[in-house]
Amino acid sequence: MIKWLSKICGSIESLVFPPTCIICGQLQSEGRSFLCNLCFREIIFLRQIRKCEICSLPITEEEVQCQDCRQLNPKFDKLISIFLYDGIGAEIMKFIKFNGKYLLIHNFIEDIKEILSQYEFDTIVPIPSHIRKFISRGYNPSYSIATLISKLYSKPIVYALEKVKEKPSQLELSIEERLRNPSDAFKLSKKAKDTVAGKIILLVDDIATTGATLSSCANILKNEGGCKKVIAFSLARTPHIK
Ligand SMILES: [Zn+2]
Ligand SMILES: [Zn+2]
Secondary structure (H helix, E strand, C coil), X not given: CXXXXXXXXXXXXXXXXXXXXXXXXXXXXXXXXCCCHHHHHHCCEHHHCCECCCCCCECCCCCCCCHHHHHHCCXXXXXXXXXXXXXXXXXXXXXXXXXXCHHHHHHHHHHHHHHHCCCCCCEEEECCCCHHHHHHHCXXXXXXXXXXXXXXXXXXXXXXXXXXXXXXXXXXXXXXXXHHCCCCCEEECHHHHHXXXXXXXXXXXXXXXXXXXXXXXXXXXXXXXXXXXXXXXXXXXXXXXX
């Protein structure tokens, strides 16, 4: 009875206040969360462009790997991302990260399924936020993405990492600061060690900026946690270092 009533109320509500696109204010397209089809089509998906074979950074025709991967040798085995943190892709991520609109993630279920079905993994580990940030924001976008993937693939989430130092957001820093920034910010959670050893990990973040956070966490998971392999995943990827 309660279910039935809430359905009726929901239908009346959407008639009076039809759901609109969070970006342009037009009517939201059916089957999408907070987005219209026009805005969705403006997103630059990484499957459409030439990218680094390791970290998914857009590259030139002559390159196979980006300059960062050639010089910095990231500790993850692969970094997969869905779309570029640029234009509407960046707007969407700001709504997810700072406005609690994490249901926007549901617009990318098919893309996530398509790419992740190409990889084997045992366990999902999300990148944590500092406890103070988690409390002030009320949620962690990486946890929301990890939960969605966990449901899609029936794989467990292990909170194997802890953020021990609060650092400025990668998006606010220069390239040198970004690369230096995450090195001592994370540690392996003691109780997680036995659950990740020997496993193939899907390490999940919301945005990969330089990939330095993911590389640093992959290093901890492999060296201290004894993980076999770390595949990094982020919903968005910054196109270049500004
Ligand atoms: Zn729109
Ligand atoms: Zn690369």
